[in-house]
Amino acid sequence: AESEFDAYREELGAEAGGAGRWLDVPRIGDDALAATSGSGMANSVRVFRLVWRDGNATASIAANGFEGRLRLADVLELVRKQQRRIAAALVTD
Secondary structure (H helix, E strand, O other): OHHHHHHHHHHHHHHHHOOEEEOOOOOOOOEEEEEEEOOOOOOOEEEEEEEEEEOOEEEEEEEEEEOOOOOHHHHHHHHHHHHHHHHHHHHHO
């Protein structure tokens, strides 16, 4: 999972170094990264990509929506729901 997470880091780094930027995100699992891209103009599309690792599992979410209408907080809500499912599965394994 750590090597897969590192691969995600490289992939997101390329995006963040291009037209995107890194985002600060709260702790999710053991490690988490997030990047976003978009023009910032009204009615343009904003893309958020979040990846995280919890134990031996990695997960990612990509979400896009209109600038100013889709917020990082909206995407984090989805991430937290998925993380709860992952954490529950890790406990039962």
